[in-house]
Ligand SMILES: Nc1ncnc2c1ncn2[C@@H]1O[C@H](COP(=O)(O)OP(=O)(O)O)[C@@H](O)[C@H]1O
C-alpha cells in the first residue's frame with residue numbers, strides 16, 4: 003500500500019507540474035480507454051484510434067466506442083464535481099449511457115448472468131432487479147462518499163468499491179467499463195489524483211485471467227486479500243508506467259520543439275507543436291479547423307516537418323496523415 007501510494011503521489015506531482023496538463027494527459031486517457039475496452043474484446047489499434055480522434059466521422063465502430071469511453075470519463079468527472087464531489091448512482095448511470103450510447107438504465111429484467119465465454123458455465127449471477135439494485139447502489143454510495151463510515155485507506159477502499167460495483171452489476175452491459183471509470187473518479191474525489199489519469203486497464207489486460215478469477219474468488223471463497231493485493235500491484239505498476247510515459251513525452255516534446263524551430267525558423271508555431279502532442283495523426287484540414295494555419299501554410303509546414311523526419315506521411319484512402327511517429331512509439335512502449 004505504501005508503495006502504491008508513493009508512485010501515485012509521484013505521478014500526481016508530475017501532472018501538477020505540467021504547464022499544460024490536458025495535453026499529455028489526453029493521450030494517457032485515450033490509452034486507458036483503449037485498454038479498458040479491450041478487456042471485453044473491443045480491440046482498436048493505436049493508429050486507428052488516433053486517426054479516429056482526429057476525425058471521428060470515419061471512425062470504425064470499435065474506435066468510436068473507445069472515444070465514448072473517454073467522453074464518459076470526463077462527463078462523469080464533471081458530474082461528480084458538480085454534485086459536491088459526491089460519486090452517486092446517477093453519475094454511474096450517465097457514464098454507462100455514454101459508453102453504450104443509449105438510454106439503458108438500471109437492469110429491470112432478470113436473466114443477466116456472467117458466463118464463461120468458452121463453455122458457457124455460469125460463473126456468477128448478480129442480484130435483480132431495479133429496486134434491489136438501487137438499494138445496493140445506495141449502500142455503495144454511502145461507503146464511497148462517507149469517510150467516517152469506513153475509515154480505510156482510499157486505495158484499499160478502491161479495491162473494495164470495484165469488487166462491490168462489479169458484484170452488483172447494475173447494468174445489462176458496460177459494468178466492467180463503468181466500474182473502471184468509477185475507480186479513476188474515486189481517486190480524484192479522494193484527492194490522490196487531480197486528473198483522472200488512472201491507467202489501470204493496461205495491467206488488467208495483461209493479467210485478465212487473474213482479474214476475473216480474483217473477482218470470482220471474493221464471491222466464492224471470501225478471498226479479499228489476493229484481490230486487494232492484485233489491485234495494489236496494478237496501481238503501483240500503472241502509476242510507474244504513466245510517470246515514465248509522461249516523462250518520455252516531455253523530453254520528446256523538447257527535442258521536437260528544438261528541431262521544429264530550426265526547420266520552420268520564424269514561422270515556428272507553438273500551437274502546432276501542442277496539436278502534434280494532442281493528436282499525433284495530423285492532416286492539413288485539422289490545422290485549418292483548429293485555426294492554426296491556412297491551407298497553404300499548413301501544407302508547407304507539414305511538408306517541411308516530413309522532410310526533416312519529424313513527421314511521417316501515411317496515406318489512407320484519399321487522406322494523407324502526418325504522423326508524429328515518435329510519440330506513437332512512446333505511447334505504445336511498456
Ligand atoms: N466473477 C465476477 N463477479 C463479478 N464481476 C465480474 C466477475 N467476472 C468479471 N466481472 C466483471 O464484469 C465485467 C464484464 O461485465 P460487462 O457488463 O460485460 O462489462 P463491459 O461490457 O464493460 O465489459 C468485467 O470487466 C469484470 O469487471
Ligand SMILES: [Mg+2]
Nearest residue numbers: 042175176177
Ligand atoms: Mg459487456
